[in-house]
Amino acid sequence: MLIARLIADKEGLESKLDAASEALEVKGMRVAAATMLDFCGDVLQIMLPDGDAAVLRKVLDAHFKPSDLLVTQDAVEIPRLFVSDMDSTMIGQECIDELADFANLKPQIAAITERAMQGEIDFPTALAERVGLLRGLDESAIGRCLSERIEPVAGARVLVETLKSKGCRCVLVTGGFHHFADPVAEMIGFERVVGNRLGVAGGSLTGELAGPISDASTKLATLREEADNLGPAAGVLAMGDGANDIPMIAAADYGLAYRAKPKARMAADGWIERGDLTSVLSLLGIPKSEWVAS
Structure with a gap:
């Protein structure tokens, strides 16, 4: 059927x-x-x-x-695991692009971001290029960027909190940075965060990452790890918007593309392009009377 x-x-x-x-x-x-x-x-x-x-x-x-x-x-069926991308999915911005604006580098970095999301260049190369351009930026710019630029998309917290109320574990996995993802996860309600760490020395960004890279393979590995922990009957929902999200979207029982780039959209079981993130709850058959208000 x-x-x-x-x-x-x-x-x-x-x-x-x-x-x-x-x-x-x-x-x-x-x-x-x-x-x-x-x-x-x-x-x-x-x-x-x-x-x-x-x-x-x-x-x-x-x-x-x-x-x-x-x-x-x-x-x-209502999934027991939800794994989501962050930038342009749970929040309306690309964090590294917004941070670059504090270094007067937004056009250059945004162009690299767009090519990576379209799948025109591989993610590790794009990440290294962008992070390198931020070398010397004062770490305090991250806090200002968070407070001034970064906002959850409509329905994000209602989606996560409602899924959690139904027994679904919610994990935020990003090719972005813990400096942003940790506060965003707390704001929206995610239970685990996987992402990259920006190198910092003497109060300034080093232009390098601190620790291993979080990329498409990391997103897929995180999904599989979490699903294995829940057991074989655990339904999995995954959502993202760019080429970096395709492996986890394709591996999920319900892979959704949120206002996504063409390649990610083609890999998905469906998409959200008309409403906000609460549309996911409606598609899963959860009545509005059971939504957890933000």
Whole structure:
């Protein structure tokens, strides 16, 4: 059974569903049922006896864009593990880009960040280049950047706290830095943080990392480690926005791309592009009455 849960504009919903169903029929995929979930009134659930998940996502995207979407092969269940990226996923900024602004280097560093997120250059190279450019920046700039620039995206804390209330362990894993990730995790409610550490000496950044690099392989390893600790029946939700997140998104039971770059979007089981992060709760079938307010 192939199941899609979709949140889209209600105007013209029936006609769009008819058109999407016809397009799927052409590809040999028959819609068996399509209903609005009675416990999440804005979620349309579409069920097919079988078919290709990637084709289903493509057809629904073509007819309902912009949408929030999750496609699964089985009944949707609340995950026991949530692993998320930080920059441009749980917060609306790229920390290193904002920090670079304090060194008057934001355009140069942001350009490297964008190429890495698009998958045009490998992450370790991009990270080393960007961190190197920050050499000599006063460590106090990090605190100012946190207080002046960094904010959680809408719905982040409600998402995490609600999942925790359902017995889900929440882990923040980032290619960014503990200087930012630790306060962000505390603010939103994550239980564990994995990330990079900026080298500091004499109150200034050294332009190097202190300790091993946290990259795409680290994100995947963290997901697998945490899932193994919970046991074989633990459903896993992973979310991110860039090329560095693809391995963990692909490995999760529910891999979601949040306002993501094209390569990450293609690797995911669905995406959040219309609403805020509370849309994840609706797609998982958690009624609003059970959400934990921020």
